[in-house]
Amino acid sequence: MVDEGEIIRVAKLMKIDLEDHTEHVGRVKKMLEYFDILDQIDLSSEEIVSQEKALAELRKDEFVPNDKKLIESLKNFREHYVRAPKMN
Amino acid sequence: MTKIGLEIHCQLTKLESKLFCSCKANYREFEPNHNICPVCMGLPGSLPRLNQKAVESATSIAMALSCKTPEKIAFFRKNYFYPDLPKNFQITQLNVYGDMSIGGEGYVDVEGAKIKIRRIQLEEDPGRLIYEGESERTKITLVDYNRAGTPLVEIVTDPDFENPRQVRVFLNILSDLLENLGVAEPGLEGAMRADGNVSIEGGNKVEIKNIGSFHDLEKALHFEITRQESLSERDIEIVQETRHWDDRRKITISSRSKEEDQDYRYFLENDIPWVKIDQETITSLQKNMPESISSKKERFVEKFDIAPQVADILASDKYYFDLFENAHSDSDAKDIANLITTDLMGFVDTKEKREKSKLTSQHLSDLIAAINDKTLTRTSSKTALQEIVKSGKSVKELLSEMDLGQVSDSSEIENIIMEVFEEEKQAVLDAKENPETVNYLVGKVMQKTKGKADPTKTLELIKSKLG
């Protein structure tokens, strides 16, 4: 059984404000309960796999300046900096 | 027994580009937020493109630290929110699906003790936060993302250090090694950082973070050991935690954020396929690796008969090494080595001085040549070096301009000897009685000529005058 308090705690970690969205918790819970089906399959011999690439195929180490002044199209503060909220 | 472990972060500033994009790896010359692109800013739709040479450089580091290197490397996402992280996750490495970080299980020999390297990983540096404003309440948080994505190698040691002094020796060895490999510039501000962890007999492990310099690291370790020992003496439990170094107060403080709230949700970064590193690559990296510090030292001692302490300095400091290697021939190697370690070192012992210095290897070989053909005394070489470092003038120019040429003309020396004999009557009498005190008179002549008189000739002349 999934604990609702745990879902709310995770939401907070994911920076999701759940104050007005408590109905989400029930739905998330239903989905998690459906995922219990994963307990019924034997996966003991399985390994994690991924796409692979040779080292030589990777990007070459070259400095290419970004041709646009990207900062100008982003939120900027005194033209050069990005401003973050107050850190505690 | 005290156990100390380290996590060292070193930027690969010798690379041209960042770890996942083509912005400059060494961000220091740029105006704030002028070394950024959609990739390192994590704009939606952009994808990381791994830098081949970053993988090679990091692998070289692993090999230089006697690590095992894997056949495949993988990257992971470390997920957490912080304003210096454009994607709110950091691309790093982890060994969860087998050993797939750049290297591991290596060691460094520190004065006979074996310090084990647990893991080496390649990751991206975050941006930088700048706090502006008078007080805590009016502080403004600014972010400069120029550093975001700079290739960073993290080196994790086992808790094999017994005291902070050993840590310092290790870090010096490590900086020299990284510089020697030509992959990093540990002297650059912020290019090499270290966090530590400390435990004492019977106590839990405490991590210390937020340490600005190696100097502070040593202080932080000392503080932490003392703090833990005093708790232990009073039978208070040492809790396992992360503490922050408070640079202003020079103490460690318990971090407020609870450990359980830090769940990084590590998982594979699938935008970067696993990279295969075959034996051929390893062999070629090995072949192209610069000569190690210990092998350089051995070579200097054996080939040129250079004293081990001198050879050590030349081999481990890349600046001196480059000067030496470019200046010496087989016949003058020992003289040049001694010139560097006895006369030059004081003028170029900091990064700032080295950057300003106009001295080249050519100056060193010219100086030794001048000393050997007696146009310059050995004792004047220090004055000459000081001037060269400052102005970059050639040895030839200096000899004519600065009157540094050796005085070996007998009549000129004789005149000076007469002056000395006049002033030092008692010493002359003493020397006649006891020939061993003659050196005092030689010294006086040297003083008057500012070291330019040929010492052998001076002694001869004084002896003949004394009869």
Add this chain to the structure above:
Amino acid sequence: MNLKTSILDYINDVKSGSFSVEEFTSATIQRIKDVDGDVHAYLSLNESAIDDARAIDKKISAGEKVGTCYGFPISIKDNICITGSKTTCASKILENFVAPYTATVVSKLQSEDAIVTGKTNLDEFAMGLTTEFSAYGPTKNPWNLKYVPGGSSGGSAASVAANECLASLGSDTGGSVRNPASFCSVVGLKPTYGLISRYGLISYANSIEQIGPVTKTVKDCGFLLNVIAGQDSNDDTTIDNANSDYLNDIEQGIEGKNIGIIKEMTSDGLSPEVSSATKNAIQDFEKLGAHCEEVSLPTIPYTVAAYYTITSTEAGSNLARYDNIRYGYDFESEGYEYNSYISKSRTKFGPEVIRRIILGGFVPSAGHAGKYFLKALKVKSKLISEANSAFEKYDYLISPTAPVQPFQFGEKIDDPVTLMLLDYNTVTANLTGKPAISVPYRVTDGLPIGMQIIGDGKSEKSLLQAAYALESKTDLPEVPL
């Protein structure tokens, strides 16, 4: 001039001078004005489409080299970036986002003289399969405006079906191209993972998603694939396709081929109409000279859970960057502390996105990864092995694309598990990285049914041959709009 034309017929007509690019583009824009108020396939339109058309006409009349697309109109799902135009992902959080770069697929199309008509609607961040989760209102199914068009590329499929363009690009994470293609009676392809560059596609679940073409005919699909497939230095996950020509030999047929009918996708859960259409399709394949038999991939019942576990984990991470600090919408940070500011900013996410982000924080977390996320990855591994052994024996695996026909708005949105199970037949291709295509097969009671053919990795050429063969057996009505 007929807006119902295929790309290939359009190109012949333009080449032979039957009409100009400008004439066709104008007529397309007029069609959008006429019907899109009802269909709502588009979120924004390309204001310079007519100018682009004139420029191509000029090249044609001057005898200059013209790109292979000859100005045919194509719509682009609004999670694919084009320089200077808004890319919203149908989310309020990207309401004003203008990317400073163009996706590789769009650059390739533009350099071959295709004309982008506009950006199409989707479920917010491509999470959904009805477009009901778009922050800008749902797209309607052109076959019946009371019914959902499928999703998440619902706008793309509807725009093609309603003749508001000749083709579209969607993205397919778990069926998001094939499902709406099936619901709107158009062709939709999810290529082999890595065949098409994802550079410029805003990530939802980057380990399994691909951009895919939505077209009226199988041949058009091959034509588009020729333009957009191939390795891209901006995307390390792209693979070499040896410059395959997907159109050449497309009529070769499937005589003597072996087809596996996926047991787990054709037994329980199919509506009677879909079940009956599937039986007919199997007969058609037999008539075409293929040999069909049932094959079981026993891991399939676990794939939907694995799929949602993996996609929500990746989504939770991919969507973490939307903190409104570097870009986003106007919302002053003064007076807020960091955590409360970004949490407040992120309330702009819609309900389904919020739920998947929470799931994405839960299933890979230190305390739960063993129960959910790691198992999901292993289900993926196991499924890949099963699929690989199936392809040792069979050339193709088939199933209906969706277990049901289109349904009415609001009908299924309230039950998350029912919604998840709509992906049952499509997620296998994403989890295995194999290519899969949805071919319009039948229209029953005025609502379309599509058949899915799955091929082995990088077998798009052969996959399109089978799709073309099946298409040639169909005779479908025209869309009533």
